[in-house]
Amino acid sequence: MRRYVAIGLLVVPLSAVAADVTLDEVTVEGARYASKVAFGKMPESQRHIPSSVSVITEQRMQDQNLTTVAAALANVTGVTAIPNDTSQSQFRSRGYSLSVMYDGVPSYSALGGYQQFDLAMYERVEVLRGPSGLLQGASEPGGSVNLVRKRSRDRRGLATSLSAGRWDDYRAVLDLTAPIDLAHNVRGRAVVSFSDADDFTDWTHSKQTMAYGTLDWDITDSSMLSLSAVEQERHTSSTYAGLPAWETGAQMQLPLSTNPTPGWNRDSTDTREYSVELVHRFSEAWGLTVRGSRRDQDFFFHDAFTYSGVRPSDGTVDFARREYDYDYRRLVADVFLSGSIGLFGRTHGLFVGYNYDGLDSRFGGVSFTAAQEIVRVQFDRRRLLSDFSAPYDEGGTTETRQSGLYAQARISLADPLTMIGGARFGDFNVRSRTLPPATATVWRQADNVDDELTPFGALIYDVRPWLSVYGSYSNTFVSQSTLRRVDGSTLEPRTGRQYEVGAKGGFFGGALSASLALFDIRDQHRSLRDVANPGFYLTAGEVETKGWEIEVTGNPGAGFELQAGYARLDTVFLTALPAQQGQRFSVFEPKHSWRLWAMRRFDVGGFTLGVGCNGQSDIVFEAPRRQGGYAVVNAMAGYQLDPHWSLQLNATNVFDKIYYARLGGTNSYNTYGEPRSYSLTLRYGL
Numbered sequence: 001m002r003r004y005v006a007i008g009l010l011v012v013p014l015s016a017v018a019a020d021v022t023l024d025e026v027t028v029e030g031a032r033y034a035s036k037v038a039f040g041k042m043p044e045s046q047r048h049i050p051s052s053v054s055v056i057t058e059q060r061m062q063d064q065n066l067t068t069v070a071a072a073l074a075n076v077t078g079v080t081a082i083p084n085d086t087s088q089s090q091f092r093s094r095g096y097s098l099s100v101m102y103d104g105v106p107s108y109s110a111l112g113g114y115q116q117f118d119l120a121m122y123e124r125v126e127v128l129r130g131p132s133g134l135l136q137g138a139s140e141p142g143g144s145v146n147l148v149r150k151r152s153r154d155r156r157g158l159a160t161s162l163s164a165g166r167w168d169d170y171r172a173v174l175d176l177t178a179p180i181d182l183a184h185n186v187r188g189r190a191v192v193s194f195s196d197a198d199d200f201t202d203w204t205h206s207k208q209t210m211a212y213g214t215l216d217w218d219i220t221d222s223s224m225l226s227l228s229a230v231e232q233e234r235h236t237s238s239t240y241a242g243l244p245a246w247e248t249g250a251q252m253q254l255p256l257s258t259n260p261t262p263g264w265n266r267d268s269t270d271t272r273e274y275s276v277e278l279v280h281r282f283s284e285a286w287g288l289t290v291r292g293s294r295r296d297q298d299f300f301f302h303d304a305f306t307y308s309g310v311r312p313s314d315g316t317v318d319f320a321r322r323e324y325d326y327d328y329r330r331l332v333a334d335v336f337l338s339g340s341i342g343l344f345g346r347t348h349g350l351f352v353g354y355n356y357d358g359l360d361s362r363f364g365g366v367s368f369t370a371a372q373e374i375v376r377v378q379f380d381r382r383r384l385l386s387d388f389s390a391p392y393d394e395g396g397t398t399e400t401r402q403s404g405l406y407a408q409a410r411i412s413l414a415d416p417l418t419m420i421g422g423a424r425f426g427d428f429n430v431r432s433r434t435l436p437p438a439t440a441t442v443w444r445q446a447d448n449v450d451d452e453l454t455p456f457g458a459l460i461y462d463v464r465p466w467l468s469v470y471g472s473y474s475n476t477f478v479s480q481s482t483l484r485r486v487d488g489s490t491l492e493p494r495t496g497r498q499y500e501v502g503a504k505g506g507f508f509g510g511a512l513s514a515s516l517a518l519f520d521i522r523d524q525h526r527s528l529r530d531v532a533n534p535g536f537y538l539t540a541g542e543v544e545t546k547g548w549e550i551e552v553t554g555n556p557g558a559g560f561e562l563q564a565g566y567a568r569l570d571t572v573f574l575t576a577l578p579a580q581q582g583q584r585f586s587v588f589e590p591k592h593s594w595r596l597w598a599m600r601r602f603d604v605g606g607f608t609l610g611v612g613c614n615g616q617s618d619i620v621f622e623a624p625r626r627q628g629g630y631a632v633v634n635a636m637a638g639y640q641l642d643p644h645w646s647l648q649l650n651a652t653n654v655f656d657k658i659y660y661a662r663l664g665g666t667n668s669y670n671t672y673g674e675p676r677s678y679s680l681t682l683r684y685g686l
Helices: 058-064 069-073 379-384
Strands: 004-007 010-013 052-057 079-083 089-093 099-102 105-107 122-129 143-149 157-165 169-179 186-198 205-218 223-237 266-281 286-306 316-343 346-368 375-378 394-414 417-434 444-464 467-478 494-507 512-529 537-554 560-575 592-601 607-616 619-622 625-627 630-640 645-652 660-662 677-685
Touching: 052 058, 052 512, 052 537, 058 122, 058 560, 058 592, 058 607, 058 630, 069 079, 069 089, 069 122, 069 143, 079 660, 105 286, 105 316, 105 346, 169 677, 316 379, 375 379, 512 560
Parallel strands: 099 143
Antiparallel strands: 004 010, 052 122, 079 089, 099 105, 122 143, 157 169, 157 677, 169 186, 186 205, 205 223, 223 266, 266 286, 286 316, 316 346, 316 375, 346 394, 394 417, 417 444, 444 467, 467 494, 494 512, 512 537, 537 560, 560 592, 592 607, 607 630, 619 625, 630 645, 645 677
């Protein structure tokens, strides 16, 4: 019976994979932080991917006790995680938002601002920095995150952990996998996680439960069917979304525990996803993969939030109140054929496919933001703000549809030289309307883009068996058809292009990898306000982001693990309104940032030690609000009690650095970073 292994975005027969990749961990043997990825739908070592790619493996998640997608991405080179509130964040790279794929299937605008599944269900997190329009379709040039779920194994395995941390943070995880029949043709896996925690901010409390199950069935020697289902419920009280500033713009000097929300604030999210995958191998060289999933997310919140800056004269602040209920229904599919072709005495790779992404969102709610409904209270008496109950008076629905045909060829021109070329023809369509209890309307067309071409090209040259250099060109588009010119016509899409050159090497027999990349992105045809015609726009704006990144991952020596990176980013308005011309474009990301995590595993005594440092240079959001440069140190110590039991202590922000994880407006989102915290984890593995 043929066995399969999941590598990046592709499932292939184990016999087709290099011997240094194991079935269970999908990692290079001996390098727990290294992993093959397949952002091009075909498995490749990172050295032969002509883009900047980082991977957070399952081992790295365990070592650093990373439990959320936000925590994982905050440790990726060149990525900035920006908290929105207690349960969800925004993510940026190279001046732009990151897109997301789930097991290689793109989901438009589904990462930032949406609650993600617990990290316990994922095997690893892959991040490609720079435009990924060939696979993603309409997307910002920042890059793409691929969340790769855990698969069942063909032998029995059990892993469980119990954790306790500061602020009454309790967590439990159970991970069980086993063959279901004697021939191991059917295999299953189940992962359950539970967390119950307060926060460093007053009154905030959250409780979350996630249950994930997957089943893999070898239908024949050449076909495998995978089914999975997951549900996650999260409830939060007094959700923290940052502090207001003084009305003058200056930051308030308040205790880190200050929560500006009343105690009756609450939100809840229920997310369910059902997935199916069919892989058929026509031969050792060619295979067909079909993936589809449905994700339903129900999001409710009932809160009051600061609606103004705090007045220095009397210490008062305005509060607005609201309640909304959102339902999101997303259906996605991806079908692709991939394989190799022998031509002119050489072997070449090819994939061609089609994907579809459909999102229906519906909401109802009520808000009190009119001047006569604003509540003004003394900031230090905000808990006295009264709760409310009111019938809904708003409603609406939006349909978002994206689809496209894509193809890419990897052509071997000579032993050391490979050329990659590909393109996507995509459609993007959005329409919306209001619904009762508001006055119902007919559908209003918003974005409508047909047959948009998104090309990609690259050259890779193997200078040595351990060193490659590359150059690549990539493109993206972002629809702007909700905006209009004075003549009534809609704006054409924003288009972005990136040039990237770099080098990638493998050292110590491939145990340690290193990469260096230089990039330049131009984002053109951006909307600009038509000064002569207020309320209308022109496609005259242009910005540039450029910089360089370096990353080292793997084993620098026996018993050591390392993942370290540095990113330099410069952003500027090239063509803009006079007040913006020549100014920094992205005010959320620093010019310099670095990420470090290093482990030492001792052969004798069962001890493990780890230390890391994440830091950045200063950010000026809106003068005078600024965050100076800072560095946060993290550490861990582990002990293997016996072959099955281990104990691990993690500490974050060891030196209790006070800093802002996000700067916002005068009314909110000035968010302190988490102060010193710690957790103790007991693990069992079989």
